[in-house]
Amino acid sequence: DCPSTHDLLTSLRQVEKMLAVQETSYQQGVRSLRKKLSALQNTTMAIFKTGKNASCPKPETPSHGRRLGRVFGVGHEVHFLCKPNYELIGPRTRVCLESLKWSGQQPMCRRFNSTANSLPSFSPDAPVASLPVSAALSASSYSTSSSSSSSSSSTSSSPSSSSIRPSHCTHFLGSTRCTCDVGFTISGRDNNICTDIDECRLFPLGQPGRLCVHQCVNTPGSFHCFCPAGYDLARDSRSCSDIDECENRMHDCRADQLCVNTFGGFQCVTVECPEMKNATYIKTSPM
Numbered sequence: 296d297c298p299s300t301h302d303l304l305t306s307l308r309q310v311e312k313m314l315a316v317q318e319t320s321y322q323q324g325v326r327s328l329r330k331k332l333s334a335l336q337n338t339t340m341a342i343f344k345t346g347k348n349a350s351c352p353k354p355e356t357p358s359h360g361r362r363l364g365r366v367f368g369v370g371h372e373v374h375f376l377c378k379p380n381y382e383l384i385g386p387r388t389r390v391c392l393e394s395l396k397w398s399g400q401q402p403m404c405r406r407f408n409s410t411a412n413s414l415p416s417f418s419p420d421a422p423v424a425s426l427p428v429s430a431a432l433s434a435s436s437y438s439t440s441s442s443s444s445s446s447s448s449s450t451s452s453s454p455s456s457s458s459i460r461p462s463h464c465t466h467f468l469g470s471t472r473c474t475c476d477v478g479f480t481i482s483g484r485d486n487n488i489c490t491d492i493d494e495c496r497l498f499p500l501g502q503p504g505r506l507c508v509h510q511c512v513n514t515p516g517s518f519h520c521f522c523p524a525g526y527d528l529a530r531d532s533r534s535c536s537d538i539d540e541c542e543n544r545m546h547d548c549r550a551d552q553l554c555v556n557t558f559g560g561f562q563c564v565t566v567e568c569p570e571m572k573n574a575t576y577i578k579t580s581p582m
Contacts, residue, residue, distance in 0.1 A: 462487055523559060
């Protein structure tokens with residue numbers, strides 16, 4: 296039997312009601328989804344617009360060491376170095392991540408097993424022996440040749456055009472973040488320019504945490520330590536250890552003289568045995 300016209304109209308009305316309910320539910324779901332997407336976009340934009348205020352917790356300064364860097368915002372770097380006679384264990388550079396946590400592990404400064412000889416006071420006119428140092432804050436290696444020059448025991452700086460470099464910037468959702476190579480920092484308000492960090496001025500001679508025992512010379516992104524004549528650069532690349540010219544046969548004493556090592560040099564001493572009656576002398580050591 297075919298359904299009557301009344302039954303067909305009733306069925307159509309029920310289908311229309313079901314479709315209307317489904318359409319209403321769909322529209323509500325779309326509106327809810329749009330609100331969530333809008334809130335997510337606003338939150339993301341707010342994070343990037345206020346990114347300068349979002350920062351990582353202040354990193355600890357290692358014992359017997361120093362921390363370089365005063366800005367702890369996302370994308371910014373801090374650098375670590377140790378005092379003379381200490382070596383850095385861990386990363387030299389840590390970056391503030393988007394998670395507001397620092398990359399890598401907290402570094403520490405460990406004292407060397409071998410201790411360098413302490414230095415006496417130096418004459419301002421004493422010649423300075425120059426040795427290349429692998430800098431603690433260098434992102435790449437700089438090759439230099441050994442040289443000798445006359446200099447006083449003071450902090451000096453060697454400016455050059457390479458002390459300014461462009462920053463590395465990334466753009467995302469209308470926000471710009473810029474970082475610098477290790478040893479460089481953002482130049483004032485211009486995020487596009489990085490200037491060299493003068494480590495020698497940050498830690499001058501005579502101050503706690505000084506970089507070099509004798510002389511510090513700043514280089515682009517790095518620094519070099521120098522020792523006076525008669526001294527070698529120690530293992531930590533900052534302290535100076537006395538050269539034993541006598542033991543290393545670097546003296547010009549005569550065969551009848553005795554070489555005596557001194558701080559920064561040596562002395563040739565003539566040994567004269569006193570004349571005594573009925574006495575015989577036997578040579579027991581080389582002279």
